[in-house]
Amino acid sequence: MQRRTFIALCATTALAGTLAARWSQAAEGSTMGQLEPYLLLGEEAPWQGSVDQGYYRLDNATGFNNGRLITATAPATLQRVVVDVAPFGDGAYCGAGLVVNRVEDGGGWLAVALQPNGALGIYLFDAQEGLERGAELPAPGLDPNLMTRLALENSAGGIAILTNGQTCGSFSDVKLKGACGIVAFDIGQFYFANFAMY
Secondary structure, three states, rough: EEOOOOEEEOOOOOOOOOOOOOOOOOOOOOOOOHHHHOOOOOOOOOOOEEEOOOEEEEEEEOOOEEEEEEEEEOOOOOOOOEOOOOOEOOOOOOOOEEEEEEOOOOOEEEEEEOOOOOOOEEEEEEEEOEEEEEEEEEEOOOOOOOOOOEEEEEOOOEEEEEEEEEEEEEEEEEOOOOEEEEEEEOEEEEEEEEEEEO
16 A cells, blocks of 8 residues: 555544435435434534435535545444445545544554545554555446445445445455444545445
8 A cells, every 4th residue: 555644534533414416215214223323514624524315414514635534433242343335525635434443543544545546545443553545446236316335334345345236356364353433535425325334
């Protein structure tokens, strides 16, 4: 991975809108599951969080190269983390998705973020080394008119990355653990629904 220091991640991310009309997927009954108690609702500059039509929305209008992380403790028998996500924005590193294996506030974690260009950005945060951004991955099964179901699940060799049920990559020699949740990077509007850990 190539070391990047372009994103100043909010240390206060804590365990704590109107939906684009072109989406044809219904939002009724959507939920953020285990993350509900930790969601940002209101403003914590540069981020603003709200719930609209069953979607959780994070907005960042001014915080270029800034990130927001929201996690909750995972069950002991964690096998899969999933969320429906759609990012809108044009920042260089704009994206939103899943974060896993967060040990503690300020500790390391791994993230997979869907980008408006249809690719996935891979991120690794280490308390000593900071944030690194790896190569982009293609994300099969995407439809620009629908939310994308992003999933990370334990596999024989590590963690598999899936978009809309299709495998598009993996991490070797690592399993899901610790705290998991959602992440958003850079200036844009980010929609989430149907978060689950099981």
